[in-house]
Amino acid sequence: xxxxxxxxxxxxxxxxxxxxxxxxxxxxxxxxxxxxxxxxxxxxxxxxxxxxxxxxxxxxxxxxxxxxxxxxxxxxxxxxxxxxxxxxxxxxxxxxxxxxxxxxx
Amino acid sequence: xxxxxxxxxxxxxxxxxxxxxxxxxxxxxxxxxxxxxxxxxxxxxxxxxxxxxxxxxxxxxxxxxxxxxxxxxxxxxxxxxxxxxxxxxxxxxxxxxxxxxxxxxxxxxxxxxxxxxxxxxxxxxxxxxxxxxxxxxxxxxxxxxxxxxxxxxxxxxxxxxxxxxxxxxxxxxxxxxxxxxxxx
Numbered sequence: 194x195x196x197x198x199x200x201x202x203x204x205x206x207x208x209x210x211x212x213x214x215x216x217x218x219x220x221x222x223x224x225x226x227x228x229x230x231x232x233x234x235x236x237x238x239x240x241x242x243x244x245x246x247x248x249x250x251x252x253x254x255x256x257x258x259x260x261x262x263x264x265x266x267x268x269x270x271x272x273x274x275x276x277x278x279x280x281x282x283x284x285x286x287x288x289x290x291x292x293x294x295x296x297x298x
Numbered sequence: 299x300x301x302x303x304x305x306x307x308x309x310x311x312x313x314x315x316x317x318x319x320x321x322x323x324x325x326x327x328x329x330x331x332x333x334x335x336x337x338x339x340x341x342x343x344x345x346x347x348x349x350x351x352x353x354x355x356x357x358x359x360x361x362x363x364x365x366x367x368x369x370x371x372x373x374x375x376x377x378x379x380x381x382x383x384x385x386x387x388x389x390x391x392x393x394x395x396x397x398x399x400x401x402x403x404x405x406x407x408x409x410x411x412x413x414x415x416x417x418x419x420x421x422x423x424x425x426x427x428x429x430x431x432x433x434x435x436x437x438x439x440x441x442x443x444x445x446x447x448x449x450x451x452x453x454x455x456x457x458x459x460x461x462x463x464x465x466x467x468x469x470x471x472x473x474x475x476x477x478x479x480x481x482x
Binding site for chain 1: 315322372392403435459470473
């Protein structure tokens with residue numbers, strides 16, 4: 194059988210890879226893609242904890258419900274984030290995060 | 299220790315997830331990043347199937363791969379011209395980011411892997427780290443999930459967050475149309 198810690202380690206590694214992408218990538222779309230990786234890692238954790246530590250996983254589905262709400266938030270975040278990037282691209286002709294410094298003084 | 303079939307599937311899924319995630323954050327071509335993101339999302343769907351969450355695996359494919367990844371590919375195509383002008387994918391502080399995330403991973407994984415050889419310190423691993431899935435049958439969870447998402451009971455029922463999520467999606471939809479619309 195698969196111990197719970199295996200899932201948690203895979204999710205931790207995926208989260209850290211996504212965090213590296215958020216911190217290191219220059220392209221704003223790449224940063225959004227990395228955020229999706231981080232959200233997916235959290236979803237793996239939620240579902241793994243639900244399956245392994247819930248006494249009655251058939252009736253108590255809190256972990257799955259949380260994961261579904263993470264889906265909804267991720268969809269909203271991707272839509273608004275990509276709309277912002279396209280609006281910025283139209284005005285400034287760039288999607289490089291370092292060059293978008295309108296609010297920097 | 300012989301590897302069972304389930305463990306083999308898990309290893310394949312984990313390998314696909316981690317390899318594709320690394321390709322997502324390292325590949326220079328943003329379009330390739332988006333394609334590797336789809337591969338990583340498929341790997342996550344495999345793990346959901348292993349965890350008896352079939353509905354989540356299906357919605358992972360439909361929502362994430364069908365909607366979000368497609369949206370990202372559209373955005374990549376719409377902003378394509380910028381990719382040729384900036385060949386450098388990572389900024390100058392990428393080594394600092396790599397060090398910080400590596401440190402975070404070690405801190406996260408150290409308590410979960412008590413038998414990792416060559417570790418300088420021994421952390422008491424929590425009991426649940428080696429837990430096996432409870433023998434209870436999880437195959438009926440889809441029925442409970444469907445009922446609880448729209449019921450407003452005292453203890454079990456997610457009707458209010460469900461409606462809030464639909465409001466959030468409506469707001470995000472209107473907001474992204476307003477933001478991305480061409481100003482005349």
